[in-house]
Amino acid sequence: MIITDPDLLQVEQRLAEQRFDPGPVDGVRTRETTVALWGLQKLNGLRPTGRLTKATLRALERPREVRPLVKKGARNRVEVDLERQLMVVYTDGRPALISHVSTGANRTYCVRGRCGDAVTPVGAFRVYHRVGGWQNGWLGAMYKPIYFNNGIALHGSTKVPRRPASHGCVRVPLHTADRLFRLVKMDFPVYVDRSSTSG
Structure with missing residues (x-):
């Protein structure tokens, strides 16, 4: 029997809304959830631990805006940030996927x-x-x-x-x-x- 966590379900929903990929949004903690949290933490200047710290929960509620690496880049593009080890895929000028x-x-x-x-x-x-x-x-x-x-x-x-x-x-x-x-x-x-x- 799989026990789901309603709080984790909300975390996964917020990650998906912010264009991270937590895997299935089902309230079950998986490797995919952890990796998505690493991406969120990197984007928000936090150490990528995958833990749901107070700072991570704040970032879920009030995330930093995604700042483009390339100011005049194409509307559809991939940006890879070597400093943060983070990738952002843009479609129509907006982030469509953010990943560690x-x-x-x-x-x-x-x-x-x-x-x-x-x-x-x-x-x-x-x-x-x-x-x-x-x-x-x-x-x-x-x-x-x-x-x-x-x-x-x-x-x-x-x-x-x-x-x-x-x-x-x-x-x-x-x-x-x-x-x-x-x-x-x-x-x-x-x-x-x-x-x-x-x-």
Whole structure:
């Protein structure tokens, strides 16, 4: 028997209203709920713990306004904030999806005799290729990758820690990748920057 928590149900409803993806809005605490709370906490300048602290509950009731990384960006776009490890997808100029992400670890890596730098480059890009399912590559499996810069993609992953940890791609929680794939089409602009340096 699953016991639902009416307070948690309200939390999930507020997260969904604010364009985070808590998974099913059913009052059951899941990994998806925690990851959505990380996104809310990051957006509001809080430490991403996933705990329902007083500050987190205040942020749910009175959230910070989403400030664009790119002031004159396209009305439909993806913004990836390397500083906060946060992604915002805009449709018609408004946030449609906000998610915690994990970007390049900013270190050298070597896998199967091939080495490279785990960096997510800053810049303005466009989606040039999408794969509607799992794709296996030499660096591992990616779910619904959306490529925007030479082999670097937004993609679903089972490992999306609270810190930069990828080989350069932008990892999103697995459950969020389906929604992301529905929103982000070919030729969609993708902006990557740091909130402390953009403007």
